[in-house]
Amino acid sequence: MNKEQTRDGMRAMYASMGISKTIYEYGERTLDALRGRFAQIDERAEYNQLKVIRAMQECHVSEACLLGTTGYGYNDLGRETLEAVYAAVFQTEDALVRPQITCGTHALALALMSNLRPGDELLSPVGKPYDTLEEVIGIRESKGSLKEYGISYRQVDLKEDGSFDWEGIRAAVGPRTKLATIQRSKGYQTRPTLSVAQIGELIAFLKRLKPDIICMVDNCYGEFTETTEPTQVGADMCVGSLIKNPGGGLAPIGGYIAGKKECVENAAYRLTSPGLGKEVGASLTALPSFYQGLFLSPTVTAGALKGAIFAANLYEKLGFHVVPEGSAERHDIIQAVEFGTPEGLIAFCEGIQYAAPVDSFVTPEPWDMPGYDSQVIMAAGAFVSGSSIELSADGPLKPPYAVYFQGGLTWQHAKFGILKSLQRCVDKGVIEEERLKSLL
């Protein structure tokens, strides 16, 4: 087949999947301008792929490592080797990587609760942490919060322009400040995501003020978006979820803490029991997916990054406010698009759902989700329930009617999902097809 025939075949394929010729062409036009940036993302993925393979080779990953244990899980070769691999990738002294860590929030709570003692103070120098941490810390009352255990909390907000409030931070660090929690990703806020270099600057500043302060980074959504991780610029711990980037879409559960030996040991004693620590915790059947997921993670993350950039540019050209903007440097995989109307937000989510490999035939609807003050709509047709490294989108039904979306196990799926979202917006009259044509 020559190039033109291939293109015709592709158009026909997309048409058979419900994508109009106009939308396909608009997508191709948008992509033409992104080739250079995509090449840069592929280069980062290549570097990170090698980093993971090198770690696996250095740690002597063998077929026996994939077997797993039951019961107490003493001398679990696969678990111990995997933790060594994570420590090598993150360049840390040790790591805790377990299916017994149920999610990202659990991993973060574990790292905090095990490294803080009554009377200590926790500091967030980067503003409000991720929603679910509010109850962990006790900003919102909850059973078992750090607050209940006599651990206080102090927060220094970022400045209006997203930069660090150096003076505010200097004033907030006191004799009781034991640990600083630094969230890399913006999560579902509008502040910019922090680069690894910025995190390094912040940590250096904190350590100058107080050399023994423990610096923990909430690394969720940030892994492998750059070629270095925060533990390489001074973080004592990086913490994250395996159903996001580092699980590569294959891990069905799990979280990790990579960091200083003492920090990781504290966490292990808290996860299992004082005296037992890392020595127990059967890996059951999780290991093959943890290894293979980590192996795939650099390229999966690259696909998700391309999807985020593609969507930002596709919608930005149509006049929508997108965060980050189309040309922005990326440090996480989340993309927000503000629709300004509930119809736009809903149509976008419907399109993402209709593009899914699983549950493509269902239509997502807004619902009253516990803990939210407005209805929320979510689209997810994932192999792993709730996985947000798979293509997924959600947003609260309130102004500015922003959709937050992320993931895509392959760039090709992310692309299809985004085109499908745009098609749905056109079909629902949220965007006029004539506008697209005028941009061709």
Ligand SMILES: *Cc1c(COP(=O)(O)O)cnc(C)c1O
């Ligand atoms: C997802 C996320 C969390 C919490 O992880 P869960 O697995 O949803 O519990 C914490 N912090 C950030 C920045 C996140 O993106």
